[in-house]
Amino acid sequence: MLRRLSPGRLALAGLILAAVVAAVLWLAPSGDYIFLPDPAHPVAPLVKVPRPKPDNDGGGIYFVDVFERKATLLERLFPGIRDGATIVPASAVNPPGTNDAQRRTVDLREMAQSQQIAAAVALKALGYKVAAEPNGVLVAQVIGGTPAAGKLSPTDVIVTVDGHAVRTPGQLRAQMQLHRPGDHVRLTVRSSGGTRAVTLGTIADPQNRTRALIGIVPAQAASIKLPVPITIDAGNVGGPSAGLAFALEVMEKLGRDVDQGHRVAATGEIELDGSVGPIGGVKQKTIGARKAGVDVFLVPAGDNAEEARRYADGLRIVPVQNFGQALRSLATLPKSE
Numbered sequence: 001m002l003r004r005l006s007p008g009r010l011a012l013a014g015l016i017l018a019a020v021v022a023a024v025l026w027l028a029p030s031g032d033y034i035f036l037p038d039p040a041h042p043v044a045p046l047v048k049v050p051r052p053k054p055d056n057d058g059g060g061i062y063f064v065d066v067f068e069r070k071a072t073l074l075e076r077l078f079p080g081i082r083d084g085a086t087i088v089p090a091s092a093v094n095p096p097g098t099n100d101a102q103r104r105t106v107d108l109r110e111m112a113q114s115q116q117i118a119a120a121v122a123l124k125a126l127g128y129k130v131a132a133e134p135n136g137v138l139v140a141q142v143i144g145g146t147p148a149a150g151k152l153s154p155t156d157v158i159v160t161v162d163g164h165a166v167r168t169p170g171q172l173r174a175q176m177q178l179h180r181p182g183d184h185v186r187l188t189v190r191s192s193g194g195t196r197a198v199t200l201g202t203i204a205d206p207q208n209r210t211r212a213l214i215g216i217v218p219a220q221a222a223s224i225k226l227p228v229p230i231t232i233d234a235g236n237v238g239g240p241s242a243g244l245a246f247a248l249e250v251m252e253k254l255g256r257d258v259d260q261g262h263r264v265a266a267t268g269e270i271e272l273d274g275s276v277g278p279i280g281g282v283k284q285k286t287i288g289a290r291k292a293g294v295d296v297f298l299v300p301a302g303d304n305a306e307e308a309r310r311y312a313d314g315l316r317i318v319p320v321q322n323f324g325q326a327l328r329s330l331a332t333l334p335k336s337e
Contacts, residue, residue, distance in 0.1 A: 034071035037084040037284040040064045040265045040292035043242075043249040048231040052253045059259035061252060063245035064267050064288045065237055066281035084287040084311075092206060109140055109219070114269065115232040116224045118246035121274050121323050123228060125247075126254060131225035134167040134272045135159075136190060138221040146215020147200040152189065157221045159195075160188035168271050169218045176202075179212040222272055228254075241279035243270035244298060247323060248330075260333045265289040266298040266326070274323035276300050286311040296333065298326050 040062035044055070071079075071087055079085045120132040136157035142148050158166060161175040162185060179185060181204035189198050202212035219240070232246055245266040252258045267285050268276035278300045279285075286308045289297045296316045299308045305319035320326040 030071045030073050030076040031090050032071050032076055033068060033088045033090060034075050034079070034082065035086045035088055035281055035284050036067040036069075036082055037287035037291060038065050038067040040285075040289045040294055043245050044253070046233055046235075047246065047249045047253055048233075049250065049253045050229060053255040055252060057257070057259075057261040059261040060263055061245055061249040061259060062263065062265040062289070062292060062294055063234075063237075063242040064265055064285035065242070066284045066288075084284055086283060113138075113219055113222075114240035114243040115234070115246055116226075117220060117222065117272055118243045118270055119226055119230040119232065119250055120224050120272060121270055122247040122250035122254075123226060123230075125274075125323060125327065126251060126256065128227050130227060132222060132272055133224075134220060134222045136221040137166055137169050137172045138219040139216050140219040141217035143215040143217070146203060146213070148215035151198050151200060152214075152216060153191070155191065157190040158187050158218075159190050160186075162186050168273065168275075169220060169269075170271055170275055170277060172218055176212055176214075180210065181205075181212045183212060185212075185214065220271060224272075240269040241267050241281075244268035244276055244320075244323070244326060246270075248326065251327075258327065258330055260330060262296060262330075262333055263292070263294040264296050264298065264330065265292065265294040268298070268300045268304075268320065270323060276320050276322055276326065278302065278304050282307040283311050286315065286317075290315050296330075298329070 043061045043063050075082060075085065076087060079087045120130045123130050124132070136159040139152050139154055139156040139158065141154055142152050158172060160166060161172060164175055166172045166175060176185070179202055181202055183202050185200055185202060187198045187200065189196055200214045202214055205211035205213050230250060234242065247270055248258050248264070248266055258264075267279055269279055270276055282299065282304050286297065290313060294315070296318055297308060297312070298318050298320050299305045301319035301321045305317060308317045318329045320329060
């Protein structure tokens with residue numbers, strides 16, 4: 001004989017079921033990633049120089065990063081439950097043929113190179129004679145399933161595109177902007193086995209269908225010899241976007257009052273010629289700068305600066321195209337009392 005459930009028991013069963021579903025949604029990972037703000041971090045503890053000058057004016061240089069992990073099912077459905085969250089498809093984080101570990105290796109390699117470049121740029125600005133020569137675009141990673149797969153390898157160095165010399169990632173980007181998806185590009189590539197010519201097709205950038213890609217992660221290839229021993233240790237933080245902040249802090253440590261007593265956050269990939277290139281995660285980095293209570297945020301000019309202004313909420317955004325402009329912008333700030 002079947003016993004009917006009372007309304008109370010039905011309600012209890014419903015609550016238990018809802019709790020189980022909520023727990024699954026909260027804990028189970030989705031196939032996508034979530035980008036979250038991380039409060040800006042002071043750079044001073046990371047940079048070591050001989051005989052650093054004391055800095056007691058209450059200011060400081062800060063770098064910003066993005067906290068990234070797999071999104072839970074609940075976060076995927078309702079990203080608004082996390083302040084400043086952005087849900088990113090896995091294909092945009094790890095392109096086909098790559099995984100988290102491979103991307104992490106590339107990020108750490110780019111961070112190490114950006115630290116050397118940042119130190120070189122800062123020392124040049126201080127008048128030191130620095131032996132630093134950009135000598136091409138390093139292929140840091142080849143994305144599987146793209147035209148570059150099987151034709152280029154990590155550690156290859158691209159030195160020309162369509163007959164035009166490219167010494168920096170910025171010059172490579174400028175040449176690629178002349179192409180549309182489906183075009184072919186002619187490269188001259190240097191490797192341990194010598195120099196060779198490579199012709200590649202191009203594909204559309206998944207995030208900008210008019211932009212042509214060949215399927216590599218580029219980095220600066222350079223020969224750098226610093227006249228002053230400088231050590232920068234960012235721990236497990238990867239990627240090149242802290243280059244501008246590192247360069248500013250090197251100058252600060254060596255006696256130049258860069259921050260004028262202000263708390264200055266900075267982001268941007270810096271190249272040997274001092275140019276500041278675009279970076280990702282601007283929304284989260286701007287919110288992270290705000291959370292740290294900084295006074296001003298230096299951001300690459302163009303799209304990055306426009307996006308930063310959307311999330312500034314009163315934070316002063318200063319767009320910069322190069323290191324010299326960053327120094328001039330900070331020099332015009334009123335000295336903090």
